Amino acid sequence: MDDAASDLYLAVIEGRLEIEQIEAVANQYRNRVIADYASAFGPISLNKAIPGTEDLMMIDTLRDERSLDWLEEMGATVW
Numbered sequence: 663m664d665d666a667a668s669d670l671y672l673a674v675i676e677g678r679l680e681i682e683q684i685e686a687v688a689n690q691y692r693n694r695v696i697a698d699y700a701s702a703f704g705p706i707s708l709n710k711a712i713p714g715t716e717d718l719m720m721i722d723t724l725r726d727e728r729s730l731d732w733l734e735e736m737g738a739t740v741w
Contacts, residue, residue: 665698666691 669691673679679687708721 666695669695 666688670679670684670688674681674684708719708724710720712718712720712723
């Protein structure tokens with residue numbers, strides 16, 4: 663529910679929502695967050711193991727350009 667509260671706060675700060683409207687729209691924000699996390703296509707934790715691998719985590723799939731540059735400078739082949 664922290665995500666719903668953060669989204670509401672952001673909407674107020676950005677001027678998309680008045681403080682007086684929060685009570686009326688809070689359920690919509692909560693339902694959107696629940697739908698995102700209940701969906702197989704919604705946000706996924708970077709600490710989640712990738713199915714079909716031994717110990718590979720989602721964070722292991724992120725590309726780090728700095729590491730690639732260093733490896734190439736050292737003569738490593740990266741593809």
